[in-house]
Amino acid sequence: KMDITGGNTIRSSGAFNVAGHKLQIEADKGRKDVEEFIEFTMTGGHNMNDPELVRYMIENSAGIVDWVTEIGFEPTIGETYGSFTVPGYAPGLIIGLQEFFEEMGGKVMLATKAVEIIMKDGAAAGIIAEGDDGGKVTINADAVIIASG
DSSP: OOSSSOGGGGGSOOOBOOSSOHHHHHHTOSOOOHHHHHHHHHHHTTTOSOHHHHHHHHHTTHHHHHHHHHTTOOOEEOSSSOOEEOTTHHHHHHHHHHHHHHHTTOOOOTTEEEEEEEEETTEEEEEEEEETTSOEEEEEOSOOOOOOO
């Protein structure tokens, strides 16, 4: 939608919280207990969160550290809350993820909004997007992820 990547994340520290990663356990920092982190997240969301989604997210959160390491980041544990950051904080994370996405064959289209979902046999099969100049582009895909942030 915008002409830069990152959205609001660019203004953050770029820290990400996980539960029970081996580095947290070794350093005795952060939320090492999955159940404690689930309770913390539910309380922070005034118990309006989807409990199944919160549990899934947190039970699988430690894998994020391993994944960002595999794609070339060097995450470190923060001193205060035990959350993880990468060199360059939010801008470093955003730039690195964009580079990885493009290396994998992805194309970032800035200042472009999806205006229509292309349906085929009852499933999303692509989108029609519109740029700042009003020009439209059709993108066909095996899978479509709609995200908002």
